[in-house]
Structures are given as C-alpha cells and as structure tokens.
Amino acid sequence: MLRNYTLANLRTLENKISDAGPTNQRIDPHVLTVAKKELTDAGEVKMYSPIPGKNDIPWFYLTGTPELDLKNRYDELEPIHRATVDRSFTKRIGQTMEIAVSRALQERADLYSTGHYIDLNEHSDDKPYSKDEPPSIVGNLAIPGKRKLDFEIFTESAGVVGIEVKNIREWIYVNRAEVTDMLSKCCALNAVPVLIARRIAYETFSVLNACGVLIHQTYNQLYPKADEELATKVRDKRLLGYHDVRVGNEPDARLKKFLQVNLPNLWDEAREKFDEHRELICGFANKTVSYGELVAKVRGRGEEELEARNALEIARAMEWAEPPDDDEGEEE
Numbered sequence: 001m002l003r004n005y006t007l008a009n010l011r012t013l014e015n016k017i018s019d020a021g022p023t024n025q026r027i028d029p030h031v032l033t034v035a036k037k038e039l040t041d042a043g044e045v046k047m048y049s050p051i052p053g054k055n056d057i058p059w060f061y062l063t064g065t066p067e068l069d070l071k072n073r074y075d076e077l078e079p080i081h082r083a084t085v086d087r088s089f090t091k092r093i094g095q096t097m098e099i100a101v102s103r104a105l106q107e108r109a110d111l112y113s114t115g116h117y118i119d120l121n122e123h124s125d126d127k128p129y130s131k132d133e134p135p136s137i138v139g140n141l142a143i144p145g146k147r148k149l150d151f152e153i154f155t156e157s158a159g160v161v162g163i164e165v166k167n168i169r170e171w172i173y174v175n176r177a178e179v180t181d182m183l184s185k186c187c188a189l190n191a192v193p194v195l196i197a198r199r200i201a202y203e204t205f206s207v208l209n210a211c212g213v214l215i216h217q218t219y220n221q222l223y224p225k226a227d228e229e230l231a232t233k234v235r236d237k238r239l240l241g242y243h244d245v246r247v248g249n250e251p252d253a254r255l256k257k258f259l260q261v262n263l264p265n266l267w268d269e270a271r272e273k274f275d276e277h278r279e280l281i282c283g284f285a286n287k288t289v290s291y292g293e294l295v296a297k298v299r300g301r302g303e304e305e306l307e308a309r310n311a312l313e314i315a316r317a318m319e320w321a322e323p324p325d326d327d328e329g330e331e332e
C-alpha cells in the first residue's frame with residue numbers, strides 16, 4: 001500500500017486492507033497494528049511529520065521515499081483529512097446515521113421508540129438538527145450523569161431495548177470506550193443493548209452476542225448531503241480511499257430490515273441472555289471485570305480449549321467480515 005500510495009494514515013490502510021482487500025485476505029485492524037509496529041521497529045516504515053512537534057495524526061511511508069514526494073503527498077491529503085475531523089463536521093456526521101436509524105424506526109408505527117429528530121424539515125443538513133432525547137430515567141432506574149442512549153424502544157416482552165449508533169471510521173472492538181459506555185448505560189436502565197456501527201470486529205460480536213448484545217454492521221459511513229464534495233474526495237481511491245462513504249440520511253434496505261424485522265424477532269432471546277449475563281456485562285462495563293475474565297466466563301472454557309478453537313474463530317471472522325455484494329471494495 002505504501003509503495004503504491006507514498007503516504008497513508010491508519011484509516012486508509014485499514015480501508016485498503018481490512019475493508020477492501022482481496023477476498024479471504026481482509027486482515028482485521030488489530031493485526032495491522034501488530035504489523036505496523038514490527039515494520040516501524042525494523043526501520044522499514046517510518047512516520048512522517050513535516051513540522052516537528054505539530055499535533056497531527058500519524059502518516060506512514062516506506063523508508064527511502066524521497067522527501068519531495070512525501071511533502072507533495074502530505075499537502076494533498078492532509079487538508080482532506082482535516083476536513084473529516086473538523087468538530088462541526090463530526091457533530092453533523094454523528095447525526096446523519098442516527099437520523100437514518102430514526103427514520104427506519106418511525107416507519108414501523110407499532111414500535112414505541114424514543115430519541116427522534118424534530119426539525120428535519122426545517123433546514124438542510126449543513127447545520128445540526130434538534131433531537132428529542134430518550135429518557136435517562138425509567139421507573140426507579142437511571143443512567144448516572146447526563147449520559148443518554150441514542151434510542152430506546154419499549155417492548156411488552158423484552159422491556160427496554162437501548163440502541164447506540166456509531167458513524168465512525170474505526171472498527172469497533174470490545175474494549176473501545178463506545179462499547180463500555182453503551183453497556184454501562186444499558187446496565188443502568190436494564191435495557192437490552194443494541195450496537196449499530198460501520199464495521200464491528202468479529203470478536204466483539206462473538207463475545208457480546210452471547211451475552212444478549214445485538215449487533216448490526218452498516219458497511220457504510222454516511223455523510224450529510226451538504227458535504228457531498230468532501231465525500232467525493234474521501235472516496236477517491238488515490239486520496240483517502242474511503243470507498244464506502246455514502247451521502248444522505250435515508251436508511252438503506254439492510255438497516256430497515258434489521259430494525260423493522262430482525263430486531264423485533266431477536267430481542268426476546270437477547271433479553272434472556274442479557275439477564276443471564278447482566279452482572280458479568282455490568283462488571284466489564286464498570287471495569288471490575290477484565291476482558292480476559294469476560295471471555296473465559298462467557299465461553300466457559302480453559303485456555304487450552306480456547307486456543308484449540310482459534311482456527312475456527314478465524315474462519316468465522318473472515319465470513320463475518322464479508323460485506324454484501326453491492327458494497328464490495330474497490331479493485332486495486
């Protein structure tokens with residue numbers, strides 16, 4: 001990748017290798033992190049910093065790349081990346097996927113859901129919309145502080161279902177703050193947890209699903225319509241290469257099916273699993289249970305048996321990582 005693209009950040013490398021790499025060779029990002037460290041320790045790959053001390057994300061290049069090539073490439077890529085992390089943009093991009101979820105939930109009238117946007121018809125998406133947040137207190141249960149879930153569904157059979165939506169580039173791993181924060185809030189309200197994100201590592205699914213956490217990968221990152229020009233730039237395979245960026249806040253068919261069909265069919269079973277593992281999940285969310293303890297207790301196996309299942313887990317992970325045919329990565 002670095003030989004072909006001269007300079008790249010971690011998100012581009014993840015997208016080129018983990019998201020859009022050759023079929024059956026899509027290496028999960030945590031493996032890329034190990035490879036990157038080995039290559040930098042060996043001196044084969046270096047980090048580029050045109051201004052020493054500047055607070056910038058890491059940009060990587062192959063040792064021996066001409067300085068002028070690096071500077072020209074950095075000057076081309078850095079303004080695009082900077083636009084994707086601008087605070088006003090990240091606030092609106094966070095809302096974009098939430099709005100898609102909101103629209104899908106409201107299409108099914110018999111779902112009693114809360115957490116919807118109230119002024120979608122009053123202005124364009126070049127500025128943030130207003131949201132009627134879901135309650136942080138349900139009966140005698142409350143989420144500490146000022147935290148709230150993104151959406152809540154109140155059901156007759158499964159009680160409260162809590163939904164969190166993450167419209168970010170990074171793959172979601174179990175130990176990320178987004179996961180533990182979601183679990184903490186759902187534990188506080190005794191809500192069945194539901195996580196929706198662009199890409200979710202298989203280990204996150206395999207461990208948390210056994211505990212009653214429902215998970216959906218969107219395989220797309222949604223940008224506001226007002227930022228279509230930026231979306232075009234970040235999708236360009238010779239620039240940042242985020243091939244899966246889509247524009248607009250309308251839910252696609254997969255998201256609708258998950259929220260309107262699959263989720264109602266799954267939440268009763270998920271409630272049973274969550275009730276069984278709630279103490280364990282809450283301990284993990286509140287950092288009194290380690291990730292290793294969580295895995296061992298969920299799977300109920302010793303280290304030797306866990307190691308014996310590695311090959312099967314890897315095979316399942318590869319299958320899990322396959323996006324739908326219409327969302328396949330670019331050919332390189």
